[in-house]
Amino acid sequence: xxxxxxxxxxxxxxxxxxxxxxxxxxxxxxxxxxxxxxxxxxxxxxxxxxxxxxxxxxxxxxxxxxxxxxxxxxxxxxxxxxxxxxxxxxxxxxxxxxxxxxxxxxxxxxxxxxxxxxxxxxxxxxxxxxxxxxxxxxxxxxxxxxxxxxxxxxxxxxxxxxxxxxxxxxxxxxxxxxxxxxxxxxxxxxxxxxxxxxxxxxxxxxxxxxxxxxxxxxxxxxxxxxxxxxxxxxxxxxxxxxxxxxxxxxxxxxxxxxxxxxxxxxxxxxxxxxxxxxxxxxxxxxxxxxxxxxxxxxxxxxxxxxxxxxxxxxx
Numbered sequence: 001x002x003x004x005x006x007x008x009x010x011x012x013x014x015x016x017x018x019x020x021x022x023x024x025x026x027x028x029x030x031x032x033x034x035x036x037x038x039x040x041x042x043x044x045x046x047x048x049x050x051x052x053x054x055x056x057x058x059x060x061x062x063x064x065x066x067x068x069x070x071x072x073x074x075x076x077x078x079x080x081x082x083x084x085x086x087x088x089x090x091x092x093x094x095x096x097x098x099x100x101x102x103x104x105x106x107x108x109x110x111x112x113x114x115x116x117x118x119x120x121x122x123x124x125x126x127x128x129x130x131x132x133x134x135x136x137x138x139x140x141x142x143x144x145x146x147x148x149x150x151x152x153x154x155x156x157x158x159x160x161x162x163x164x165x166x167x168x169x170x171x172x173x174x175x176x177x178x179x180x181x182x183x184x185x186x187x188x189x190x191x192x193x194x195x196x197x198x199x200x201x202x203x204x205x206x207x208x209x210x211x212x213x214x215x216x217x218x219x220x221x222x223x224x225x226x227x228x229x230x231x232x233x234x235x236x237x238x239x240x241x242x243x244x245x246x247x248x249x250x251x252x253x254x255x256x257x258x259x260x261x262x263x264x265x266x267x268x269x270x271x272x273x274x275x276x277x278x279x280x281x282x283x284x285x286x287x288x289x290x291x292x293x294x295x296x297x298x299x300x301x302x303x304x305x306x307x308x309x310x311x312x313x314x315x
Contacts, residue, residue, distance in 0.1 A: 002035075005068035007091075008042040008058050009110070011081055014050045016074040016104045016162055022186065023166045033182050039064040043084050051077035062090040068099055070169065075105030075162070079128055080135065088114040095152060102154040102169060104162035111153060112136040121150045125158025175313030176269040212237045213251040224264050224287040230256045264288050265301055272310040279306045 004024050006017075024036040042048055042058035049055050058064075065071050071094050091114040095101050103111045108124040109132065111117050117139040124132050126143075133141040142148050147156040147165040156165035163186070171179035216236045220228065233256050234244035248256045268286035271277055277285065283294040295305050302309070 003037045003039065003068045003070075005039045005041050005060075005065040005071040005094075007065070007071065007073045007087070007107075007110070008040055008048045008056060009074075009076060009081070009083070009087065010049050011051050011076040011078055012048060013075045013077060013105065014052065014054060015159060016107070017050060017056065019104065019162050019166060020072050020074065023163070023170065023182065028182070028185060031181050031185065033178055033185070039068065041065050043086055062086060065090055065094050065099075066097075068094070069173075071099055071101045072166075073101065073103040073107035073110050075103075075107045075125075075158075076110070079106035079109040079124075079131070083110050083113040091116060098152065100152050100154070100169070102156070102165060104156050104165065105158045108132060108155040109135070111155065112139055116153055117155075120153060121148045122153075122155040123148050123157055124155060125161075127158070175273055176266060177273045177313070180270075212239075213248060217252075220260065221263060224267055225285050226287065228260075228287070230260070233260070261297065262301075265297060268294060268298070268306070269302075269309065269313075272306055273313045282306065 004020070006020050008017075021038065024034070025038045027035065029035050039060045040056065040058045041060045041062055041064040043062060045058050045061060047055040047057045071091070073091070087110075091101065091111065095116055101111065101116065103122075105125050106128055108117065108122050109128075111122070112132065112135070117136060119138055119140075121140045121142050122132070123129070123142045123145050129141055129143050132139065145157070146161045147154060147168060154165060154169070156162045167179055167183060167186075170182055216233055219236055220233060230245070231241060233248075234241045237244055237247070239247065245256060248254075248259070252259060254262075264286045265288075268282050268288060271282045271285055275282075279291045279294065283289055283291050286294070288294045288297060291306070298304060298306055298309065304312075
């Protein structure tokens with residue numbers, strides 16, 4: 001993922017445009033992130049009005065999308081605004097070539113207008129979910145996720161969900177070490193899982209404010225190699241398992257068992273990238289126990305094996 005094509009249409013949201021450029025246009029090569037080539041592509045090389053203010057002139061026409069490793073479709077102020085036929089054709093062509101196409105926020109409507117979401121899963125800003133489902137009934141609209149990935153097409157929830165999706169793409173294609181470095185530079189959590197709810201009423205911070213849950217999380221992260229499970233987490237908070245489960249989900253947005261598994265998998269990824277430890281030692285150090293369990297969990301979560309992951313992302 002080195003060349004990123006950004007589709008610019010009238011009414012493109014400034015925030016979405018800023019997110020893409022903050023992730024891929026800023027020179028972070030001193031921190032071992034990048035370099036990337038970002039192509040700003042539009043139907044014509046004329047200034048494109050942004051919402052709510054400003055404009056930008058594309059550096060490329062639609063042909064600039066060809067040859068990219070990733071094409072990002074930005075959200076628009078009017079999600080149902082016209083999508084020119086040339087744009088629809090160009091998006092279908094790059095997807096047919098095997099290029100990953102990602103839509104931020106209401107950009108899902110642009111993909112749908114191009115026919116790319118027919119029979120596929122997608123999401124968008126929570127306030128637009130019903131509209132997306134009504135306008136494109138052949139699309140399976142996911143309502144409680146931050147982002148979706150289906151057949152090389154990705155969509156995200158609104159606003160900050162787009163940044164989560166961008167970090168997911170960096171992590172998927174460049175490894176967890178690069179994604180962690182980028183997240184630190186952006187001062188945001190390295191991972192918010194795609195299946196996490198959008199939290200319409202009360203967004204949840206990366207580290208919960210509730211003291212007993214936050215303290216338990218800190219303790220668990222320092223003891224991932226130990227044989228701890230949900231009962232031990234509940235005991236740390238002096239709650240019953242049922243009460244702890246409810247409190248944890250309310251504070252973190254995920255079940256304690258799922259959260260613990262994902263932390264162990266992230267640690268395993270980091271160890272595979274940055275150390276020469278054997279797969280057996282990585283399994284032990286990450287708390288996943290055996291190489292067989294590590295392989296099974298990584299294949300289920302990431303679609304790869306520890307050895308393949310190491311060959312791809314080792315420092």
